Amino acid sequence: MKRVLLALTLCAPVLALGEESPAPAAKDVFVQGDATAGASKAAVCYACHGPGGNGAINPQWPKLAGQHAAYLYEQLGKFKSGQRKNPVMLGQVAALQDQDMRDLAAYFAAQKPVPGVGSKDAVAVAEPLYRGGDVARGVLACAACHGPEGAGNAAAGFPRVSGQNAAYVANQLHAYATCGQNDFKNCDRGGDGKGQIMSAIAAKLTENEIQALASYVSGLQ
Ligand code: HEC
Ligand code: HEC
The missing domain is CATH 1.10.760.10 (Cytochrome c-like domain)
Structure with a gap:
């Protein structure tokens, strides 16, 4: 334990320096x-x-x-x-x-994102879907692409969702859902390549799930 503390103390100035002079x-x-x-x-x-x-x-x-x-x-x-x-x-x-x-x-x-706050009520509905999906309905786990903390995956082109404004997220999930329900035609968003991934998933979500997921990801960090 002492050794761990010592190691942390030794590291601290280095970390602080790193932050001040990027x-x-x-x-x-x-x-x-x-x-x-x-x-x-x-x-x-x-x-x-x-x-x-x-x-x-x-x-x-x-x-x-x-x-x-x-x-x-x-x-x-x-x-x-x-x-x-x-x-x-x-x-x-x-x-x-x-x-x-x-x-x-x-x-x-390159800008540091400021975390958001999700509603506690959303967790019961959103967390199982976010982490495990719903195999029966063919809903893939959000975490598989957007990461357990919502940080996304830069190389794969999966966006960060953590801390995002809940109302904006709900709007996007609605746009994807409408697109997916219309065979990817006449879409405001999600009719093309990677967007179709999201449209296919969002089309299977209920309104209650969309609202819960939007709140949940806004509080992820
Ligand atoms: C197979 C990978 C994959 C899975 C699973 C997935 N997403 Fe996505 N998601 C993407 C991709 C790719 C995009 C970007 C698509 C585009 O270009 O419009 C995206 C975009 C989004 C966006 C828009 C972000 C923004 O800043 O506009 C939201 C919100 C989102 N996903 C939420 C979810 C949620 C909630 C789930 C789980 C129900 C989920 N995603 C599951 C790959 C995935
Ligand atoms: C007058 C308001 C306004 C201004 C100014 C503005 N934006 Fe936007 N931006 C929006 C809105 C509204 C959306 C959401 C659109 C939607 O719902 O699809 C958006 C969405 C975006 C997105 C998509 C983000 C995501 O997560 O998918 C990017 C990227 C973006 N804006 C970049 C910019 C840049 C860069 C500038 C400056 C050159 C800019 N915006 C100026 C209103 C604005």
Whole structure:
């Protein structure tokens, strides 16, 4: 025990130092974006996504902080091409060049996400689904892709869901569900490649489960 304490004490200054002086931002390996260049382009986004992408100005709008760069870059592209339909974001991406989107993605990915708070009532319904899925209905466990703590998987392109605004998450699950129920046609979101994974899953969830899962993931950390 003493040895463990000693080891911790010895480590502490190193950890603290590491936090105060972060290494200069390297190019994000997934999108070849420059976070520093992204920072100077991101101010316009703060109006809705909050400073550093951590805002909860309107719970229907997502946090971007700490989201994986490859996922952010991909979604910006989907707004631009209309595969993901949202009039507000379409207006935002219209003027962005490909490199702007890479830099913005690298910038927001490098920001530390602020955790959210889920409702305790949601746990009974959401946790078994999140961790184990429902084999009988063919609902895959969310944790299989989004991770036990909701951190997602950068390399696989599975987004972080932990700490995300619950109202935004519920909106997305509704959009995916509608798409899945319509054979992936005329979708606001989820009609394409990776999106179909989510649409097939969300289409099998009840409204009660969607609300519970949205609250549950917002409290994951
Ligand atoms: C006027 C408000 C507004 C502004 C300004 C804005 N956004 Fe958004 N953004 C939204 C809304 C609303 C959504 C959710 C759309 C939906 O429900 O599909 C969104 C969604 C997103 C998403 C998808 C996140 C996810 O988890 O899938 C990304 C990425 C994004 N915005 C990036 C940006 C960037 C980068 C900027 C600045 C260049 C920006 N936004 C400026 C309102 C805004
Ligand atoms: C097989 C892998 C897989 C499983 C299982 C899975 N997801 Fe996803 N999820 C994805 C992928 C891939 C995306 C991005 C799709 C896209 O591009 O729209 C995504 C997107 C999402 C989003 C949108 C995130 C955002 O920021 O807009 C939410 C919310 C979400 N998933 C929740 C869930 C929940 C809740 C479950 C369990 C019921 C679940 N997912 C199960 C792969 C998965």
